[in-house]
Amino acid sequence: MSASPLLKDAMARIAADVASMFDALLPVPTDPRARLMEAMRYAVLGGGKRLRPLLLTAVADMYRVDRAAALRAGIAIESIHVYSLVHDDLPCMDNDAMRHGKPTAHLAFDEATAVLAGDALHDFAFEVLADTATSSDPFTRAELILTLATASGSNGMAGGQMMDIVAETSQFDLPTITRLQQLKTGALLGASVEMGAILGKVPVEGRAHLRGYARDIGLAFQIADDLLDYEGDEAAAGKALRKDAAAGKQTFVSLLGPDRAREQARMLVEQAVAHLASHGQEADLLRDIARYIVERDH
Template identity: 50%
Template sequence: MESQILMTPNTSAPSAPQFDFNAWMQEQLQRTEQSLSLWVGVNAPADLGEAMRYAVLDGGKRLRPLLVLAAAQAVQGLPDAAMRAGCAVELIHAYSLVHDDMPCMDNDVLRRGKPTVHVQFGEARALLAGDALQALAFELLTPADDMVPPAIQAKLCRVLAQAAGAQGMAGGQAIDLASVGKALDEQQLRRMHSLKTGALLEASVAMGVACAAVTPPVQQALSRYATALGVAFQVVDDVLDVIADAATLGKTPGKDAANDKPTFVSLMGLDGARSYANVLLQQALQALDDSDLPDVRALSALAHMVVSRSH
């Protein structure tokens, strides 16, 4: 996360200041880490909290919380609701990684540069830690006080539940498991990843937008941005699985090819996949322009970061 992107704002004012994306990102990451540390695994019994915190803290790009916070900022949404939403979507992401890494799924031993949760704590505790993280996500979205209006709470819960369930992440993982060794065309591959990976990224933007009242055209434009970004993320992920080593990637490289899983690289070739990622980046940026929002610099910089990342 060492990006140093400087962006000029989406305005014609000649004297407008530059946008220091790195400074913005570091501030948001610090706030997110503080919130996660405060909320995750506190008072959980029988060392369950330790496994939960191991799964969430001190690792990960935090792309999903950053997308929530950037989208909320773009639409001038409620900051407290946005932080809770960002942490909630990160907990869903973390729980999915815990379960995906287990022997019954991808059977991986390395995640974020350290042993996976089931290797560190055993399969039973890893399963419970994932379950607890999923439940905690929705607890964060429904605080007992009036910090987040009930209507926004309900909308956030619905968006996240849909993205995580059978019509989202879980459904995409099911397709992934059923597709091993099969030849998928681009449309089938896109559908699988739009559910498995894209749904949660799209939900991150939608949850940020849900922290404010916006017009349908703005909502539609940001939805198109999120869709393009979600596919681009997976395309780059497939490229990195081929070209990056374990130390850089933080997880076991080459697993897709070893397991005969269909990828954008296997479908398009390495150069074709890289070119496709740049096409998707331009689609995402065009959607931001179409939103006519006065300040989408953070969302724009995040799109650039997704496509140019090395891990």
């Protein structure tokens, strides 16, 4: 663990804020829908690093965005992330039994409830963003929604997951694996940064350096994930590891070898930090997040 004090504080704060906001926004009704909300709460309150809300609020803070508005947008992107994990863990997808050290949603509940809870969290993300409480400005709301829906759908995360399924029976080369990961993981990480900039009213032409930062940390994050999958500890990860190798699936580690992969991740982090050169200490948290991404142990 190598998080800076600044990052440690920010991670603890976002974890507490995200948990209390999910708790407040997802009450359990006293009707037969209770099981659905219990499954949604189980999934969103189950832990996780809250990296996407952290990135979103870190960027928003640089532009002095109201914390409550940034947090609501962070809740939306975390809902999308969690719904995708719930569906990804299903028997017909990755068939995973553990997530954050607990049974996955379809085992804690049942498959049908897990499908529905994922679907309902998917809607919940857009409900939160479309609600007037997220931002008083409807232009901003519409831009946030378009950014998130695009990052999540067939031209983003879902497209990357489809490529990931195809990868099980195809031999992808490095450019194709890079594209797969940019969609599967990078799109949502990029949307986190972008949504912070949208809330900060940064004009599109002023976002290029933030997009560069997001692209680089997105790829570095995935290479670090592949390294953790290759040499990490299952207890620290809270989930099964070494599944890609068992499935014969190409990863950055299988294509580059662990040493070159590690070097590549470090280079991407330096590049990500370099994109922030025009910023002073207000970007220190983003710099620390970039370094943490390749040094984390889970």
